Each structure stands twice: as C-alpha cells, then as structure tokens.
Amino acid sequence: MRWPDEKSDEAQLPPSVSNFYVDNIDETLKKVSEAGGQVIAPKTSIPNIGAWALFFDPDKIPVGLFESKKG
Incomplete structure (x- = not known):
C-alpha cells in the first residue's frame, strides 16, 4: 500500500x-x-489478548484500535 496521492488510490x-x-x-x-x-483492517482477534483494527480518518490519517479481552 502507498500513501494516497494524485496518481493512485x-x-x-x-x-x-x-x-x-x-x-x-x-x-x-x-x-x-x-x-x-x-476501515482498512477489520476487527482481528489476538488470541488471549483481545482484538485490533485499523482505519483511515476522513483526512486519510491511519488510526489503530485495541480492545482488551473480556473476562
């Protein structure tokens, strides 16, 4: 993947x-x-730890999310 520019999506x-x-x-x-x-990486389980996901905000800045394992 590349950073967005005029030549590529x-x-x-x-x-x-x-x-x-x-x-x-x-x-x-x-x-x-x-x-x-x-969303560029949907919710993905991390065994025994929780889950992770990745998205671009409206300005195309990537942001990661982490959710701890419940229980």
Whole structure:
C-alpha cells in the first residue's frame, strides 16, 4: 500500500500509527464509518489478548484500535 496521492488510490501506512484502547471495536468502527472514515483492517482477534483494527480518518490519517479481552 502507498500513501494516497494524485496518481493512485492506494495507500501506504506511515512508520508509526497512533493506537487507542476502546471498549468495543465494532461500535467504534460503526461510528468511524458514519463520520466518513474508512476501515482498512477489520476487527482481528489476538488470541488471549483481545482484538485490533485499523482505519483511515476522513483526512486519510491511519488510526489503530485495541480492545482488551473480556473476562
């Protein structure tokens, strides 16, 4: 993937991405989509740890989400 430019619709992630802990990734991704963001890596389970997802905000800035394992 490459960073968006005039020549391509593809994107490349920068060397670092901000990540945030959330209580519910599914609810957060729904709000992201409603606000004009784009999910680029759907919720992915991390065994014995929780889950992770990645999206572009409306300005094409990548943001990661982390949800701790319940229980």
